[in-house]
Amino acid sequence: MGSMALLDAMRYQFGPPLMVALVTAGVQLLAVVGGGGLTNSWSVVGSVQAWTLVSALCLWALLSLWIPGKVFVGPHPPHGGAAPTYRANGFQFFVVSLLLCILGLFLQPTFALQVYTIFPEILAACNVTALSFCTYLLIIGKWWPQTKEELTARPLVYEFYRGMEIHPRILGVDVKQLTNCRFGLLAWQLLVVIFFVAGGIKNGWSVAHFVCVALQTIYLAKFYWWETGYFNTLDITLDRAGYYICWGCIVFVPGFYTFTSYYLVAHPPVISDSGAVLCFILGILAIGLNYRIDWEKEYFRHNNGKCFIWNRPAKFIKATYLTYDKKQKTSYLLTSGFWGISRHLNYVFELMLTLSWSLPGLGLGFGPFLYFIFLTILLIHRIFRDEEKCKAKYGKYWVQYCEAVPYRLIPGIF
Structure with missing residues (x-):
């Protein structure tokens, strides 16, 4: 076989x-x-x-x-x-x-x-x-x-x-x-x-x-x-x-x-109250960053790419693709702001948030961290699954996008 x-x-x-x-x-x-x-x-x-x-x-x-x-x-x-x-x-x-x-x-x-x-x-x-x-x-x-x-x-x-x-x-x-x-x-x-x-x-x-x-x-x-x-x-x-x-x-x-x-x-x-407060601050930071990265994409879509992100004109790749009935359509793949740092930086903030609400169980074994471990595996799997679908949809334009934003998750590492 x-x-x-x-x-x-x-x-x-x-x-x-x-x-x-x-x-x-x-x-x-x-x-x-x-x-x-x-x-x-x-x-x-x-x-x-x-x-x-x-x-x-x-x-x-x-x-x-x-x-x-x-x-x-x-x-x-x-x-x-x-x-x-x-x-x-x-x-x-x-x-x-x-x-x-x-x-x-x-x-x-x-x-x-x-x-x-x-x-x-x-x-x-x-x-x-x-x-x-x-x-x-x-x-x-x-x-x-x-x-x-x-x-x-x-x-x-x-x-x-x-x-x-x-x-x-x-x-x-x-x-x-x-x-x-x-x-x-x-x-x-x-x-x-x-x-x-x-x-x-x-x-x-x-x-x-x-x-x-x-x-x-x-x-x-x-x-x-x-x-x-x-x-x-x-x-x-x-x-x-x-x-x-x-x-x-x-x-x-x-x-x-x-x-x-x-x-x-x-x-x-068993963690201290001050430790719990630090967990809360970490979580709020993650939520804010997560909201910001989602907002950037929605703002970009709403304005059809004609907008400023991080005080600069938004950069993107214009991608054409064929629908099921062979009609040609156009999408814009954002390469500015957070979306220019890595292709799935939103997942980093998701994991950061999940870790922050798991840390209150620090010192109680790995039980409180099971969801964090699971989500890490799930999101890494989803990265490859989603990118397979995007490559099939956009073809050469997806290759160009990956060249413009080379890292999948963590800049400089993965």
Whole structure:
């Protein structure tokens, strides 16, 4: 078997079932281990209380997308067809949800301990929901697709893992906005706040735990403020709705992205208050830099390249490419400002922020740093995945761009 054949076998035949089996079970196992014996044990189907909470969050997510309001139209899919539409009320949804959560915890603080105790059962309910939903997306996308697109036949498990359609809709809403923005990220926000209150009840007030949660809250608020910009990213425009995206947002985000805050309940922070404040300053710096780099790209796009960045005329490479129906289009690849330092400098600031909300767990082993380690691996993998797609799209212009901005992540190193 040649190297390419071996790579294809790993990519299409062996990798997906291995990932599905290990990650699906691994998230729930991690919840049991991270609970330090203070939570309920392993669960397969969840409990009545767990299903009530998951169902309520699903309904709340759907209601936010059914409410009449401003609509955002995303970019046309690469295979053609109508441009996807999204509900543009993310920040309002985030603020109302967070305030309701805080009010509920103020009135009934012991609810936080109840949620913390049944967290493995909540993840079990999420798992059943996500696996069932991904199976539905596979069946609909394979035999009754909503869009006309020719796809190369792949092993069934790979199609389940990857997904079949880029912009499927269910109950009148976009699937990826529902799972990514309205369920997964909101669950992340609500859970870290709940875990902070649970930790306060069990261990007393902790500045370090507060810093961990505050930085995540500011980060998520920034995301929801910029939510419509997210609909222009490769995650939304090119990735298909399947296990990788939808299960990831329904189960992996609530179960793993919250792990540092969850871990600090059973393992109280040991760093000093002044150390926690330094972590907060580092995190705020990372958030500011991250916002600035995102702003530069949006500002550049909004002005079609006719703007100043860092008090100088923006520099860019004019790239032409062919759409699925052989029509020529033009894009501008920014090479000014932060985007002229490295091609993915935004990922450096993402990692810097993640490290800052993990550091409150310093001295408690590697548990609080699991998400930071995972995100480092994920983003490095994403760099190569995204650049493969960009090279296929832009061809020689992408080569010119890489020559103009030679470093992928860290200037002078990688």
